[in-house]
Amino acid sequence: MKVSWLQDQLPQLAEHLESSAEELNGLDAQLGDGDLGVTMVRGSRQLLEIREELPDDWGMALLKCAQAFTKTSGSSYGTILATGLMAMAKQKKGQAEMDSSEWAGLLKVALEAMQHRGKAKLGQKTVLDPVSAAQKKLESDPETGLLDLIEVVQQTIDEFRDKPCQIGRARIFQDKSIGLDDPGMVAFKRLLEGIVPN
Amino acid sequence: MKVSWLQDQLPQLAEHLESSAEELNGLDAQLGDGDLGVTMVRGSRQLLEIREELPDDWGMALLKCAQAFTKTSGSSYGTILATGLMAMAKQKKGQAEMDSSEWAGLLKVALEAMQHRGKAKLGQKTVLDPVSAAQKKLESDPETGLLDLIEVVQQTIDEFRDKPCQIGRARIFQDKSIGLDDPGMVAFKRLLEGIVPN
Amino acid sequence: MKKLLNDPYKYVDEMLVGMCAAHPEIYRQTGEGGRVIARAGSQRPDKVGIVSGGGSGHLPVFTGYVGHGLLDACAIGDVFASPSVEQMAEAMKVAHAGAGVLRLYGNYGGDVMNFDMAGEQLEMEEDIQSTTVLLADDVSSAPPEEGEKRRGVAGMVYAFKIAGAAAEQMRSLEEVTRIAQETADSCRSVGAALTPCTIPQAGKATFEIADDEMEMGMGIHGEPGVWRDKLKPADDIAHEMVDRLIADRAIDSGDRLSVMVNSLGATPPEELYILYRVVKKRVEELGATIVMPLVGRYATSMEMSGVSMTFCFLNQEREALLQAPARCAFWQVE
Amino acid sequence: MKKLLNDPYKYVDEMLVGMCAAHPEIYRQTGEGGRVIARAGSQRPDKVGIVSGGGSGHLPVFTGYVGHGLLDACAIGDVFASPSVEQMAEAMKVAHAGAGVLRLYGNYGGDVMNFDMAGEQLEMEEDIQSTTVLLADDVSSAPPEEGEKRRGVAGMVYAFKIAGAAAEQMRSLEEVTRIAQETADSCRSVGAALTPCTIPQAGKATFEIADDEMEMGMGIHGEPGVWRDKLKPADDIAHEMVDRLIADRAIDSGDRLSVMVNSLGATPPEELYILYRVVKKRVEELGATIVMPLVGRYATSMEMSGVSMTFCFLNQEREALLQAPARCAFWQVE
Ligand SMILES: Nc1ncnc2c1ncn2[C@@H]1O[C@H](COP(=O)(O)OP(=O)(O)O)[C@@H](O)[C@H]1O
Ligand SMILES: Nc1ncnc2c1ncn2[C@@H]1O[C@H](COP(=O)(O)OP(=O)(O)O)[C@@H](O)[C@H]1O
Ligand SMILES: [Mg+2]
Numbered sequence A, B: 001m002k003v004s005w006l007q008d009q010l011p012q013l014a015e016h017l018e019s020s021a022e023e024l025n026g027l028d029a030q031l032g033d034g035d036l037g038v039t040m041v042r043g044s045r046q047l048l049e050i051r052e053e054l055p056d057d058w059g060m061a062l063l064k065c066a067q068a069f070t071k072t073s074g075s076s077y078g079t080i081l082a083t084g085l086m087a088m089a090k091q092k093k094g095q096a097e098m099d100s101s102e103w104a105g106l107l108k109v110a111l112e113a114m115q116h117r118g119k120a121k122l123g124q125k126t127v128l129d130p131v132s133a134a135q136k137k138l139e140s141d142p143e144t145g146l147l148d149l150i151e152v153v154q155q156t157i158d159e160f161r162d163k164p165c166q167i168g169r170a171r172i173f174q175d176k177s178i179g180l181d182d183p184g185m186v187a188f189k190r191l192l193e194g195i196v197p198n
Numbered sequence C, D: 001m002k003k004l005l006n007d008p009y010k011y012v013d014e015m016l017v018g019m020c021a022a023h024p025e026i027y028r029q030t031g032e033g034g035r036v037i038a039r040a041g042s043q044r045p046d047k048v049g050i051v052s053g054g055g056s057g058h059l060p061v062f063t064g065y066v067g068h069g070l071l072d073a074c075a076i077g078d079v080f081a082s083p084s085v086e087q088m089a090e091a092m093k094v095a096h097a098g099a100g101v102l103r104l105y106g107n108y109g110g111d112v113m114n115f116d117m118a119g120e121q122l123e124m125e126e127d128i129q130s131t132t133v134l135l136a137d138d139v140s141s142a143p144p145e146e147g148e149k150r151r152g153v154a155g156m157v158y159a160f161k162i163a164g165a166a167a168e169q170m171r172s173l174e175e176v177t178r179i180a181q182e183t184a185d186s187c188r189s190v191g192a193a194l195t196p197c198t199i200p201q202a203g204k205a206t207f208e209i210a211d212d213e214m215e216m217g218m219g220i221h222g223e224p225g226v227w228r229d230k231l232k233p234a235d236d237i238a239h240e241m242v243d244r245l246i247a248d249r250a251i252d253s254g255d256r257l258s259v260m261v262n263s264l265g266a267t268p269p270e271e272l273y274i275l276y277r278v279v280k281k282r283v284e285e286l287g288a289t290i291v292m293p294l295v296g297r298y299a300t301s302m303e304m305s306g307v308s309m310t311f312c313f314l315n316q317e318r319e320a321l322l323q324a325p326a327r328c329a330f331w332q333v334e
């Protein structure tokens, strides 16, 4: 697929994130500062702004997507997401094509970069955990469809629900966080849901 | 009478003021800062301290009494009282004798000085009002006994009860002050009560 | 409204000990019970002495403003209570260096009685020449025709600064007094309170106010204001305060004035700056110029939330004196 | 916990506008959305730039400390929220005058991620050399063996001051970074909160605490502390804070250190001085000397009640730099 595929996805992705904003703010408010929905909405609105200008080069296009988040938010999730996108951008520099078989590898470099940036470990109940689960699933079965990936992410959310958040703002409320979904995990699920399977 | 008469009075005067302290603090707390009892107690303790040293000259003795209040308190009542005592001290300078027939005249100069100091007018519900009433009574009947004077003071207190305080801290609570006795008036009554009629 | 203290009756004494310990190069404790704060070092001979005094609980007012180009000494009472006549007389003695003493303080009944009495006492005993200038800048505390009844609030900071600079120039008592009086006459203030504070010895709030209410025109000890109502947006409050100040003394085109946006204690500088935007715009729209704006905590009521706004109208003389060097622990002008 | 504001979402922007309007000779607003505060005037060529950044609501930290002998620029987020990567990169660009940039700020996850990313971005794009020194001085936030997890609090004021003076002496990026790191390593802080504050956008208190309770060791954003119990007498609190600090780093006889007794906002200077008495006594009993004590509001959480205490151990180099001239709207050292 080409960058135009991404361009086609953006409107409904943005719409889905707008409609999830309240939910994400609410989840984040229980454990943090309640701005996660705002972060996602601002980022996706910025994506719509630059949609037309996205270059054909996947590397450059992903870099611009990353910047859509670093420009509009100072919150952790925006930076973590941008870090992942940038890592993928480096990988895809100069390429106008992307194949779904590349997803596992791209998610892998993204995950590494995100771990390096945020200094969090897997298992600490952050967005890293569902990203890792999705990456593993794709690695074992490169043909995994989007709906199955979303299923894997949901399983990770369920699995971590009764564990404590050990990183970020939510770390302050370790005990309170038991029984609550990690907002960043849910935001990742909403991101995937915003993409229409082709 | 000589200064020794005053020296004899001081112990029971101080005792009476100690036992009135709580009442005076309480009255002042309703309308001001609740320190009137403290002011009177500190002043009378200081009077006991200097009791032995009081000179034979009524002028000097009254000056020392005034200073007992200016030294121990910064509150209005202490200063007003001291002002009155100082005015009387000037009048009695160089005299070792005092006659009860002089009381009307002494209270008159005291009242004038207190009015000048505090810039309050008669009728504004302050200690000035019972002092003035007592002064008038003595003027019309120089033989008035202490118990009758105390009676006159109590009448003034009763008369002003339902008027508003218009001066000092209590002025802030003009409405609230209606129905409440002015603390300074009551303190003046307690002062007179502390003197044993001879 | 929680306070960090030991024995409430020692609040002021312990505070003064700590203040002098932290700034020994600026403050010196003297007087009966240590209730007089004087400049460290000795008085410059023949400089007019400036003393102030009043209740504690308003830092930097009054004690904090002892320092070069400001006050020479200060008598300090318990929280919100006047110092004694003795303490005021002591402050005046310390401040006297041969050229007389100006008593410069806020118009509160108790303070006035005590300072007057102290002044008379000193003139009799020691032949120290002295004058009085009262600050009565709070426009909400009485109508203009009863201006002499008004309370003194943050305007006194300008009077300390400007008179202090004049004294530092070795001007005469008469001159320093004139300048102080002109400064006092040029100041207008208005305050608004959002919460009360707690007097240590009383242990309870000075007044009650609902969680969503404010009171316009309230005094720094909780003296009742002109209205109490729901808390308004910051810009509305700023506009109303400016309106009240200019209703009392108009700002003319070409005027030069300093503006103080002052926190009563808890209100943070962030919020003072939000208000200052409006004040600056309003003053400049009238064709006037703001000189040396003061935004911060200059006259407080311990942990009270709220703000006051002061305009100090300047002429050439006052402007130069306002900008002359001064130094205390809370304020430095170079 | 009432705030003077208009639209809570404009709290920071309006505050910055007001701050720059009040002190145009010190601050200049730049960057996307005006969220970078830089020194007024232009950068001195070849001086090392020092930038900081973090959430708003801590004035004078961070923005307030932009000024001569202190910071060159600062990126400022919403209240208690990190600035964006872009804003941090902009602050660094403004601060860069040919000799590289030191990023000097508190150890908070979001800030670290963003500043790291901004630094990498700038090194790639513009070849600006940069270094990082993190403040992690809050002893209650992690045990000594996990020192790198500690939060940065008021100790950063010392780091700004000392590194700022070193940069002003035209020292190299390497030198300034070394000095900043050594200062950061020499600071120990502990805080105690009595009340929460209100984040404008959230509109409610950051935490709940009973009317008669305090929390020892609480962080400046309400991060949980080490105990919560009845409010203690001021001297007990001061002693415990000193105990906690010296348990983490002993004071030896002959040591020279600066001590900060800092209000988190609402707590008035009166009460800081009550605490300072105890600190001074304790430090001097150990045979050490206090240099330039700082008692006041140096690092706050808006209208929070509470205090923090910081010890900054000095050597000759740091002592001289601490006392070198500096000037911002909130602090002047001559
Ligand atoms: N260091 C980190 N590494 C990875 N993910 C993190 C990290 N910190 C936070 N997150 C994720 O980000 C989410 C919170 O995002 P956000 O609301 O943007 O944070 P904040 O507003 O506290 O800066 C968390 O639910 C978690 O999934
Ligand atoms: N200006 C004044 N003139 C005369 N009496 C006054 C004046 N102000 C106050 N008083 C009297 O003093 C009493 C209050 O005394 P005190 O508690 O010492 O005052 P404060 O503590 O407010 O300084 C009042 O009840 C009143 O009788
Ligand atoms: Mg968040």
Ligand SMILES: [Mg+2]
Pocket: A033, A035, A074, A075, A076, D081, D082
């Ligand atoms: Mg956030």
Ligand SMILES: [Mg+2]
Pocket: B028, B032, B033, B034, B035, B036, B075
């Ligand atoms: Mg009283």
Ligand SMILES: [Mg+2]
Pocket: B033, B035, B074, B075, B076, C081, C082
């Ligand atoms: Mg009193």
